[in-house]
Amino acid sequence: MSPLELERNESWLSREELEAVRGRLPILYVDAVPVRVDSTGAATAVGLLLRASSDGSINRELVSGRVLYHERVRDALLRHLEKDLGPMCLPRVPASPQPFTVAEYFPTPGVTPYHDPRQHAVSLAFVVPVAGDCEPQQDALDLAWLTLDEAADPSLLQDMGGGHGVLLRQALAHLGHAV
Amino acid sequence: MSPLELERNESWLSREELEAVRGRLPILYVDAVPVRVDSTGAATAVGLLLRASSDGSINRELVSGRVLYHERVRDALLRHLEKDLGPMCLPRVPASPQPFTVAEYFPTPGVTPYHDPRQHAVSLAFVVPVAGDCEPQQDALDLAWLTLDEAADPSLLQDMGGGHGVLLRQALAHLGHAV
Amino acid sequence: MSPLELERNESWLSREELEAVRGRLPILYVDAVPVRVDSTGAATAVGLLLRASSDGSINRELVSGRVLYHERVRDALLRHLEKDLGPMCLPRVPASPQPFTVAEYFPTPGVTPYHDPRQHAVSLAFVVPVAGDCEPQQDALDLAWLTLDEAADPSLLQDMGGGHGVLLRQALAHLGHAV
Amino acid sequence: MSPLELERNESWLSREELEAVRGRLPILYVDAVPVRVDSTGAATAVGLLLRASSDGSINRELVSGRVLYHERVRDALLRHLEKDLGPMCLPRVPASPQPFTVAEYFPTPGVTPYHDPRQHAVSLAFVVPVAGDCEPQQDALDLAWLTLDEAADPSLLQDMGGGHGVLLRQALAHLGHAV
Numbered sequence: 198m199s200p201l202e203l204e205r206n207e208s209w210l211s212r213e214e215l216e217a218v219r220g221r222l223p224i225l226y227v228d229a230v231p232v233r234v235d236s237t238g239a240a241t242a243v244g245l246l247l248r249a250s251s252d253g254s255i256n257r258e259l260v261s262g263r264v265l266y267h268e269r270v271r272d273a274l275l276r277h278l279e280k281d282l283g284p285m286c287l288p289r290v291p292a293s294p295q296p297f298t299v300a301e302y303f304p305t306p307g308v309t310p311y312h313d314p315r316q317h318a319v320s321l322a323f324v325v326p327v328a329g330d331c332e333p334q335q336d337a338l339d340l341a342w343l344t345l346d347e348a349a350d351p352s353l354l355q356d357m358g359g360g361h362g363v364l365l366r367q368a369l370a371h372l373g374h375a376v
Numbered sequence: 377m378s379p380l381e382l383e384r385n386e387s388w389l390s391r392e393e394l395e396a397v398r399g400r401l402p403i404l405y406v407d408a409v410p411v412r413v414d415s416t417g418a419a420t421a422v423g424l425l426l427r428a429s430s431d432g433s434i435n436r437e438l439v440s441g442r443v444l445y446h447e448r449v450r451d452a453l454l455r456h457l458e459k460d461l462g463p464m465c466l467p468r469v470p471a472s473p474q475p476f477t478v479a480e481y482f483p484t485p486g487v488t489p490y491h492d493p494r495q496h497a498v499s500l501a502f503v504v505p506v507a508g509d510c511e512p513q514q515d516a517l518d519l520a521w522l523t524l525d526e527a528a529d530p531s532l533l534q535d536m537g538g539g540h541g542v543l544l545r546q547a548l549a550h551l552g553h554a555v
Numbered sequence: 556m557s558p559l560e561l562e563r564n565e566s567w568l569s570r571e572e573l574e575a576v577r578g579r580l581p582i583l584y585v586d587a588v589p590v591r592v593d594s595t596g597a598a599t600a601v602g603l604l605l606r607a608s609s610d611g612s613i614n615r616e617l618v619s620g621r622v623l624y625h626e627r628v629r630d631a632l633l634r635h636l637e638k639d640l641g642p643m644c645l646p647r648v649p650a651s652p653q654p655f656t657v658a659e660y661f662p663t664p665g666v667t668p669y670h671d672p673r674q675h676a677v678s679l680a681f682v683v684p685v686a687g688d689c690e691p692q693q694d695a696l697d698l699a700w701l702t703l704d705e706a707a708d709p710s711l712l713q714d715m716g717g718g719h720g721v722l723l724r725q726a727l728a729h730l731g732h733a734v
Numbered sequence: 735m736s737p738l739e740l741e742r743n744e745s746w747l748s749r750e751e752l753e754a755v756r757g758r759l760p761i762l763y764v765d766a767v768p769v770r771v772d773s774t775g776a777a778t779a780v781g782l783l784l785r786a787s788s789d790g791s792i793n794r795e796l797v798s799g800r801v802l803y804h805e806r807v808r809d810a811l812l813r814h815l816e817k818d819l820g821p822m823c824l825p826r827v828p829a830s831p832q833p834f835t836v837a838e839y840f841p842t843p844g845v846t847p848y849h850d851p852r853q854h855a856v857s858l859a860f861v862v863p864v865a866g867d868c869e870p871q872q873d874a875l876d877l878a879w880l881t882l883d884e885a886a887d888p889s890l891l892q893d894m895g896g897g898h899g900v901l902l903r904q905a906l907a908h909l910g911h912a913v
Contacts, residue, residue, distance in 0.1 A: 225583050237809060269667070270677065289863070293909055299652045393758070468592075734904070
């Protein structure tokens with residue numbers, strides 16, 4: 198991470214402050230679709246987090262999170278990947294800052310295919326090969342590696358809230374896979 | 377790709393020469409997904425060609441064709457769009473040469489999601505807004521404008537041969553639409 | 556980014572609130588490189604704003620501004636283009652949400668090639684063809700259309716603050732032009 | 735490489751056949767810009783080949799070569815990278831087939847910034863991180879790793895023929911670097 202990261206902590210928002218800002222400004226996020234690749238660089242599997250939602254159901258999710266003040270986008274990607282997949286996951290964040298898409302999560306459903314009732318979040322989405330050992334961290338119950346064909350199964354969409362299923366399929370399309 | 381493309385006069389290879397080369401080299405193609413856009417630039421409809429295939433069935437197709445010797449990629453896109461949609465279709469070929477994907481059509485099915493029994497074709501794929509009047513030309517029976525939701529209907533895949541259905545869905549994903 | 560942007564009425568934050576947030580969160584921006592295109596879609600000219608900066612010097616700038624709460628990225632692009640180039644500029648915002656790059660403006664110089672002393676801004680950058688009549692609005696003194704060769708002249712870099720010169724050259728590279 | 739590669743050899747063109755085709759069809763190429771990346775994925779160095787040209791001068795070149803019949807683009811990238819940088823260079827070919835640009839080399843100078851007197855070549859260009867040991871192979875005299883700032887030095891352009899200097903600078907721009 199950036200050498201300036203320590204200074205950044207001083208600028209973190211309290212929970213209350215963040216709540217207040219969330220209704221006033223679009224919040225910058227990153228979404229990462231973790232993949233395993235073969236020796237030719239082709240994706241062979243997609244990693245999805247299994248997470249208990251607040252209503253007790255189980256959701257499949259992509260790696261996702263906020264970009265902090267004075268944090269580079271690639272450092273935010275690394276931080277969220279290591280937080281969710283563990284410190285040994287060895288993400289290979291792409292060299293270019295160009296995301297494969299930008300997902301606009303609106304608090305109002307239906308404006309875009311993405312929805313976040315808490316806020317207006319705009320997320321830079323990247324496919325990130327991970328080369329190391331992954332083990333789910335924190336509140337994630339499990340990490341599932343699906344083949345690209347399994348990940349493209351439409352039935353998966355109903356297990357992925359907020360538009361993560363749509364984003365996953367857009368990532369598969371970007372990888373050249375049939376969706 | 378159009379089955380009648382071989383008959384085009386502007387090809388600098390005779391039919392026999394092209395046949396001979398087709399088994400020896402990958403042939404460069406362009407694929408265009410014609411769209412209508414609203415005043416904010418968002419795509420509202422996708423144009424598909426209705427074409428009678430050699431076995432009598434009706435296929436839906438994208439605009440597709442070969443890049444000629446000493447022809448720029450953007451000129452090839454224009455030529456094929458005007459050939460299929462008519463001279464008044466007013467295509468807005470993107471300013472950047474970066475395609476949204478590269479579709480590799482192999483003569484052997486299953487290597488990629490794209491297939492062309494005649495040849496190994498590698499196609500640069502672009503979404504191209506068209507602003508003018510479109511009327512199907514030559515061997516195309518009709519041109520259908522579908523909403524993005526209609527275009528994303530999986531049942532369409534079986535009417536689109538060679539992987540054009542997959543490419544259409546990848547284009548929709550690139551446009552930020554749910555697929 | 557325009558130094559007068561803070562005065563815009565449509566912002567949902569007061570000037571004081573925005574100042575407070577600017578030191579705590581990355582702020583989402585869009586940057587637009589306006590271009591004229593020929594009938595094949597190739598860019599032929601780049602539009603730069605001539606603007607008096609607060610210290611009395613004259614700067615050349617790209618179109619740039621904040622994305623508001625509950626505003627789509629493409630609507631923010633349209634709003635800023637019409638604000639700076641006039642209501643008849645007829646921008647053709649790209650159909651895909653994928654920016655050609657993401658420019659990270661840090662308040663600390665040197666972290667990236669982009670710098671904004673007021674804030675940490677993360678900007679989605681797009682090349683946008685404009686088809687209509689452009690006339691500079693508000694505080695912009697003039698609008699200059701430069702050929703791509705003129706726009707690629709390194710001497711222009713010193714007239715463009717905050718990294719806009721770098722972003723302009725990255726846009727030219729994305730367009731396939733020599734830089 | 736592809737399991738079908740052995741069959742492909744039967745379809746290789748003789749030198750005479752290739753010469754004949756080169757004046758009739760655009761030939762599909764790949765260009766690779768090899769980079770070293772740090773633990774955050776950011777590029778830190780660019781690898782350039784030092785090669786003696788036929789007229790005795792020394793040129794700096796990117797990795798470049800033809801795509802063969804029935805060869806996937808990513809297999810062509812791997813083959814050319816391993817041919818030029820050695821079998822232990824461990825290239826990480828991007829997971830997506832989307833190139834950062836398409837370079838059109840025309841036999842006529844001035845049509846595009848790229849030029850190849852032998853042929854009309856259309857090249858899919860990728861930035862490829864290489865993680866292993868690189869040693870120049872075959873006719874390459876040396877391999878030089880340059881920092882991104884060194885690679886962006888305009889004086890390098892005159893040592894890189896055919897537009898490779900332009901393509902290198904476009905790659906740096908795509909990586910978010912100042913050019």
